[in-house]
Amino acid sequence: xxxxxxxxxxxxxxxxxxxxxxxxxxxxxxxxxxxxxxxxxxxxxxxxxxxxxxxxxxxxxxxxxxxxxxxxxxxxxxxxxxxxxxxxxxxxxxxxxxxxxxxxxxxxxxxxxxxxxxxxxxxxxxxxxxxxxxx
Amino acid sequence: xxxxxxxxxxxxxxxxxxxxxxxxxxxxxxxxxxxxxxxxxxxxxxxxxxxxxxxxxxxxxxxx
Numbered sequence: 001x002x003x004x005x006x007x008x009x010x011x012x013x014x015x016x017x018x019x020x021x022x023x024x025x026x027x028x029x030x031x032x033x034x035x036x037x038x039x040x041x042x043x044x045x046x047x048x049x050x051x052x053x054x055x056x057x058x059x060x061x062x063x064x065x066x067x068x069x070x071x072x073x074x075x076x077x078x079x080x081x082x083x084x085x086x087x088x089x090x091x092x093x094x095x096x097x098x099x100x101x102x103x104x105x106x107x108x109x110x111x112x113x114x115x116x117x118x119x120x121x122x123x124x125x126x127x128x129x130x131x132x133x134x135x
Numbered sequence: 136x137x138x139x140x141x142x143x144x145x146x147x148x149x150x151x152x153x154x155x156x157x158x159x160x161x162x163x164x165x166x167x168x169x170x171x172x173x174x175x176x177x178x179x180x181x182x183x184x185x186x187x188x189x190x191x192x193x194x195x196x197x198x199x
Contacts, residue, residue, distance in 0.1 A: 002161070004161040004163075067161075068159070068160040068161055068164050069160070069164070069175070069176050069179060070160065070161070070163065070164035070167050070168075070173050071161060071163070071164070073173070128163045128166070128167060128172075129163075130151060130162045130163055130166045131166075
């Protein structure tokens with residue numbers, strides 16, 4: 001396995017683990033927030049989702065440090081474009097809610113960002129693919 | 136910027152993968168350089184020049 005492929009595999013696994021942890025902690029927060037639990041556990045439950053959010057940034061940073069300059073440029077382009085598109089989509093939707101679109105939770109912003117991020121990553125991979133005869 | 140990377144590589148009988156390994160970058164990076172979709176940083180350009188034993192300006196040139 002090439003170094004790049006290994007770096008990408010580790011990155012994907014880290015991001016999946018962090019996403020699962022985030023979903024689990026948000027689920028636990030939602031279901032047990034008002035349960036009769038110890039104050040320390042309540043605090044941990046409330047602040048829990050903060051931890052995987054910062055872990056995600058750490059995973060991206062470690063990936064960035066492990067790839068070459070062209071891949072770094074692509075990653076930054078994808079991040080910039082997906083975050084810009086997400087911001088435009090979310091703000092547009094917020095205004096259109098006043099015209100009757102269904103109200104959605106603020107946390108919906110995450111899947112929107114993830115979808116743009118994933119879509120642009122797939123597009124970039126396709127665009128940067130190496131032709132079979134050049135390998 | 137245009138470059139002579141593909142011509143230099145093929146003249147030595149190297150694959151993109153072999154050149155990528157020699158430069159410590161990915162095949163995708165070599166392919167992007169050869170197809171003109173990416174201009175290298177100065178450190179990478181110097182590395183390429185050193186590898187082929189040529190001055191940078193003989194490998195990379197402005198599009199005009």
